[in-house]
Amino acid sequence: MKATATAPGKTILVGEHFVVYGEAAIVMAINRRVQVTVEGRQNRSLYISSDLGFSGTFVEDKYTAETGYVGGEKVLKPIKISAQTVLNAFEKKIGLNISVHSSIPMAVGLGSSGALAVATVAAVGKFLGRELSADKIVSLSTEAEKVVHINPSGIDQAISTYGGVIVYKKEEGITRLKTASAIPLVIGNTGIQRNTGILVDNVRMKRSRFPEIMNLMNSAAKHLSRQFIVALKSDALNSLGELMDINQGLLMAIGVSHEALDRLVYAARASGAVGAKLTGAGGGGCMIALTPLDQRERVSEAIRRVGGTPIIAKKADKGVHCWIHE
Amino acid sequence: MKATATAPGKTILVGEHFVVYGEAAIVMAINRRVQVTVEGRQNRSLYISSDLGFSGTFVEDKYTAETGYVGGEKVLKPIKISAQTVLNAFEKKIGLNISVHSSIPMAVGLGSSGALAVATVAAVGKFLGRELSADKIVSLSTEAEKVVHINPSGIDQAISTYGGVIVYKKEEGITRLKTASAIPLVIGNTGIQRNTGILVDNVRMKRSRFPEIMNLMNSAAKHLSRQFIVALKSDALNSLGELMDINQGLLMAIGVSHEALDRLVYAARASGAVGAKLTGAGGGGCMIALTPLDQRERVSEAIRRVGGTPIIAKKADKGVHCWIHE
Structure with missing residues (x-):
């Protein structure tokens, strides 16, 4: 039995940088997605294969590269942390095979990290037989992100979870925005x-x-x-x-x-x-x-x-x- | 006997466009100049030779091209109007040979028109034996400019007359600014x-x-x-x-x-x-x-x-x- 989740990347339509000083950023999910598939594994390690150029195994915090040696740990660790966060939340001590496909370019501001965290959390939750609410997916994936980045706004996790368009303000948090616009x-x-x-x-x-x-x-x-x-x-x-x-x-x-x-x-x-x-x-x-x-x-x-x-x-x-x- | 005047071009350092809505534009004279030389002439026409690609003669408003036929009248007419404005101001009915050299590129916002008007007014005034005050040069050259452009701000005429740096606001007009900065x-x-x-x-x-x-x-x-x-x-x-x-x-x-x-x-x-x-x-x-x-x-x-x-x-x-x- 396998569980698969997909989540979209995002782009900021307007408001980046000014959002740091309290103004609204308007963020849109885009039809570029990551897909994460999770299945069981004989031992308690987390094996991650990806089309990001890397694969390898985490036993606790120890990483052993399988392909794409240099830099692999840095790329795969957030996925491991996302999976681990869900396992911990439900007190499951099991291993997983996690396979990742992404059509979102990495590290260019299109929300690949957020989408990866969200899809991983959702897939692991599904695999465990839990129906995670959208809010729960956001909070778990943001919690995981905190291990990697200090003070994530949670905005990337929210947009990858909800899709569509959201308005984010530092003080007010996230508001989903209904719009019929296609925004090509x-x-x-x-x-x-x-x-x-x-x-x-x-x-x-x-x-x-x-x-x-x-x-x-x-x-x-x-x-x-x-x-x-x-x-x-x-x-x-x-x-x-x-x-x-x-x-x-x-x-x-x-x-x-x-x-x-x-x-x-x-x-x-x-x-x-x-x-x-x-x-x-x-x-x-x-x-x-x-x-x-x-x-x-x-x-x-x-x-x-x-x-x-x-x-x-x-x-x-x-x-x-x-x-x-x- | 000849009279020669030189006047600098200008550049707007900051504030263009916003000046239309009342904010300050800061304008600087640059070390690119026009030079206008005036001498007497047998008849009452105004003969203008220039290194702008044109020369020709004005008899009243009638232009006869000597070199650079097409477009010459448009380029030389403002010079003729500037000279005529000074002649009229002192009720002189004489002809002039006017020779113009410019090291300011035309029509790119570097104030070549203003500098030309100012240098022409100053040279004609000098030729007539009048000591024109700076303010008088500004007002005569701005008056001449009014024939060519509707509603000139007078800012180009002022900077070409005074040199240095001036601050211009629509409501307050021109203020000269002392600065030791070279502004290279x-x-x-x-x-x-x-x-x-x-x-x-x-x-x-x-x-x-x-x-x-x-x-x-x-x-x-x-x-x-x-x-x-x-x-x-x-x-x-x-x-x-x-x-x-x-x-x-x-x-x-x-x-x-x-x-x-x-x-x-x-x-x-x-x-x-x-x-x-x-x-x-x-x-x-x-x-x-x-x-x-x-x-x-x-x-x-x-x-x-x-x-x-x-x-x-x-x-x-x-x-x-x-x-x-x-």
Whole structure:
């Protein structure tokens, strides 16, 4: 008997960075998913195979690589921790074979870690015969994430669990947003590594040097998120695009854009996108271009031409789901 | 006997576009100048020769081209109007030979029109034996400009007359700013034509669609100009650069940047500039990069490599001046 769960990745539509200072980030699940399959195992170790380039076995905290030696432990450990968190929650002392397939590029701000944690938690729960509520999946996967990252917001776990669109504010937490908008995107991956912590710190330092200016841009971002929600509810594609363009300017102003991101942004806008901006931490990683369906190929080609890797994506209304098979 | 006057061009350091809504623009005279030489003529026509690609004669409003036929009248007429304005002011009915040399690229936001008007007014005044005060030169050249453009702010005429740095606000007019800062720049010309009127209109329309967001960005620009003045007074090069970078983000947010401008901006920043932004109307035209003296060649080369034409420039403390010779 096996249990499988799939969970979607995510993209931040607007509000990244400003969310650190209390404004709303609007986050959407995308139709790129991870799939985690769990089955029983003879001994009490956790064996993880993946298409992430690594496989290996954890016996307690000791990792033994099977394929893809260097860096494997770092990539697979969060999966192990997610599985272990569920086993601990139900006081099960068993081993598992965990197999992972992902169509979400890693470490570019598309929520692959959150989706992996959520799918792993759901699959292990299902395998144990427990019907985990969505809230329980969020809390268990966020708990697991805490071992890896200090202070996760839980936003990635929530969007991978619920799907659709959510609004997140530091003080108010998560609100699910009903929208009929399809939000057709072309995501452009610059392929450039960035360090989220350094980018967040740089914004904080800029803020200490120029508090009034940065506060006013924060307020502009607050209103921008509000207008974005209004436009989402009425499926006003052009307004959504224009607000994304404004947001990109604000993100450039606070210093988190990057030459490669803006190159992709301009290429997308010039090829039929109604708006484009970086998504996530910035400084590299990905941008998103809101793109009418009939322009997606053109925008993809334009992104490719200026050195990016395009990913066609849209809203995934379905969050995590799981089933038993074989 | 001849009279010659020279006047500097200008660049907007920060505040363009936001100035339309009442915030401060900070404008600097640059060491690129026009030179206008005036001498007597047998008849009452105005003969203008120039290194702008045109020469010809005005008899009243009738233009007869001598060289560079198409477009010559449009280029030379403002010079004729400036000269005529001074002749009229002193009720002189004489002809003049006017010879113009310019090292300011035209129609890219570097104030060539203003400098031409100012130098022409000063040279004609000097030729007539009148000691025109600076204020008189500003008012006569602005009066002349009114024939060509509706509602000139007078800012270009003021900076070409006074030199140095001035702060301009719609409600308060012009304030001269004392600063010891050298403000070493590399200006990058994209070579892309833009239409200032359309750009200003686009901002106005964006403002009507998203009033709160645009108002808050205006307020951010207001504080930015204030901080810029503080940094100018203390010659804080890094702060000036950082504020220029923030300003560029705001200008992108209101929709007046351009792919070519940002390409030059990023190239300059990556090659030693401490800050860079578009200058003037945007949508093409020029960008400026605040660049320590020992980095100017590198930044110039970087701008050239990505398709721009670099112009090394710095603050011109000397405004218009004129002399009699031969």
